[in-house]
Amino acid sequence: MSTSAPAKVPAPEQPGAGRAYGALDRFFKISERGSTLPREIRGGFATFFAMAYIIVLNPIILGSAKDMYGHQLDNGQLVTATALTAAFTTLLMGVIGNVPIALAAGLGVNSVVALQLAPRMSWPDAMGMVVLAGFVVMLLVATGLRERVMNAVPYSLRKAISIGIGLFIMLIGLVDSGFVSRIPDVAQTTVPLQLGGDGHLNGWPVLVFILGALLTLALIVRKVPGAILVSIVAMTVLALVIEAVAKVPSWGLTTPKWPGNPVASPDFGLIGQASLFGGFEKVGVLTGILFVFTVLLSCFFDAMGTIMGVSDEAKLTDAQGQMPGINKVLFVDGLAVATGGASSSSATTAFVESTAGVGEGARTGFANVVTGALFGVALFLTPVATMVPSQAATPALLAVGFLILANSVKEIDWADYTIAIPAFVTMVMMPFTYSITNGIGMGFITFAVLRLAAGRGREVPVAMYAVAAVFGFYYLMPALGLT
Numbered sequence: 001m002s003t004s005a006p007a008k009v010p011a012p013e014q015p016g017a018g019r020a021y022g023a024l025d026r027f028f029k030i031s032e033r034g035s036t037l038p039r040e041i042r043g044g045f046a047t048f049f050a051m052a053y054i055i056v057l058n059p060i061i062l063g064s065a066k067d068m069y070g071h072q073l074d075n076g077q078l079v080t081a082t083a084l085t086a087a088f089t090t091l092l093m094g095v096i097g098n099v100p101i102a103l104a105a106g107l108g109v110n111s112v113v114a115l116q117l118a119p120r121m122s123w124p125d126a127m128g129m130v131v132l133a134g135f136v137v138m139l140l141v142a143t144g145l146r147e148r149v150m151n152a153v154p155y156s157l158r159k160a161i162s163i164g165i166g167l168f169i170m171l172i173g174l175v176d177s178g179f180v181s182r183i184p185d186v187a188q189t190t191v192p193l194q195l196g197g198d199g200h201l202n203g204w205p206v207l208v209f210i211l212g213a214l215l216t217l218a219l220i221v222r223k224v225p226g227a228i229l230v231s232i233v234a235m236t237v238l239a240l241v242i243e244a245v246a247k248v249p250s251w252g253l254t255t256p257k258w259p260g261n262p263v264a265s266p267d268f269g270l271i272g273q274a275s276l277f278g279g280f281e282k283v284g285v286l287t288g289i290l291f292v293f294t295v296l297l298s299c300f301f302d303a304m305g306t307i308m309g310v311s312d313e314a315k316l317t318d319a320q321g322q323m324p325g326i327n328k329v330l331f332v333d334g335l336a337v338a339t340g341g342a343s344s345s346s347a348t349t350a351f352v353e354s355t356a357g358v359g360e361g362a363r364t365g366f367a368n369v370v371t372g373a374l375f376g377v378a379l380f381l382t383p384v385a386t387m388v389p390s391q392a393a394t395p396a397l398l399a400v401g402f403l404i405l406a407n408s409v410k411e412i413d414w415a416d417y418t419i420a421i422p423a424f425v426t427m428v429m430m431p432f433t434y435s436i437t438n439g440i441g442m443g444f445i446t447f448a449v450l451r452l453a454a455g456r457g458r459e460v461p462v463a464m465y466a467v468a469a470v471f472g473f474y475y476l477m478p479a480l481g482l483t
Helices: 015-028 037-051 054-063 075-097 109-120 123-142 145-152 155-177 204-221 227-246 278-283 285-313 326-342 354-359 366-378 395-411 417-433 436-453 462-476
Strands: 103-105 180-182 193-195 348-350
Touching: 015 037, 037 227, 037 354, 037 366, 037 395, 054 075, 054 103, 054 109, 075 103, 075 326, 075 348, 075 366, 103 326, 109 123, 109 278, 109 285, 123 145, 123 278, 123 285, 123 326, 145 285, 145 326, 145 462, 155 180, 155 204, 155 285, 155 354, 155 395, 155 417, 155 436, 204 227, 204 395, 227 354, 227 395, 278 285, 285 326, 285 348, 285 354, 285 395, 285 436, 285 462, 326 348, 354 395, 417 436, 436 462
Parallel strands: none
Antiparallel strands: 103 348, 180 193
């Protein structure tokens, strides 16, 4: 990632274009943040390609589940809802929040909706509870509570969250590419992961990932502009050639094959199909509140960790690790949760893959405008947008994960065990539990307990105690029979 001073914008050939760029520069503060329009555009493309898989994956997760009446959501309608919501909320975050943080249907939350909520009620009821969770998030922002919680997090713990996210997205990249895979339970082993699909690196897809990772890292070392995007495009072309010649049995989620008909008509049938309070009639008030709380907790802290990590990596935070104008970002995030429920695409939240765009130099919301526009185009060109195989896109996550670690690990106060141990717990629990929320929750609880044990309880902000208590209750809910 380049750290050199931004180059002066060359005088444009067309006066009108110059005025247009000047307006964009002032509105998005592109030059002020040390970026350039080409960097923002490259960043927007890189983020889109790094997270375009959600257009395919979210419909698979939601579409494979049934509600209490045995109804399943239509795959084509889910693709439309997922792409449309990602386009709208990402654009909104760019224009209002002016940060390079893209949004889409949250992984993890969609599993909660599909596997916990839907089997107990109808799909509109389940999506209505997601909308309610979004309203609660916006209320917390309006009261200032969400910002107070974020500001209460110690600086070293903020850095640990960033590092945990870096490790997490590296693992996502390794798993999604097939470089490592889960060992099936039938193997009766306590070892959860293995190299490749059978303990060895076999097949063309893995080779594409390895070459992509080496190319990405080599381009970063050489400080080549657009390193991540160049690698994604190059490996996609290579994958297309390999598939055309070798006819690979399986690429995983996305097969790199140029579609015969690249245009697909969007189906908006699921938009607006949400019932705000129908779920409470099915499961009761207490269980309904707990369902909303479960969605809320995951959305709240997943987004908090991502926003902290991405904004820190993009150098948008001040000396205390706080981001100016954070309330706008948090409000849009809450609105995105509600929008995801209203569109039946599940809760929409900040995507950690935004770090791919930041790695390309994106520093402003204009990168989001590019990413959002590409999601809009994907509404009609879904076959093309989903042509990029994960093996071509995931090397970006590996590279960005390294950059996050390199920039953050030295900032933690390792001499103070009351912060070093919670930081360590936060870092390792994100990848090991495959959840940003779990990493934050366990880190917060450990921090509160260790500061009390050291006789330094007064140094812990009240908001941190409150959040730790909420997480403690959340983890105890199954034992208490409340799930």
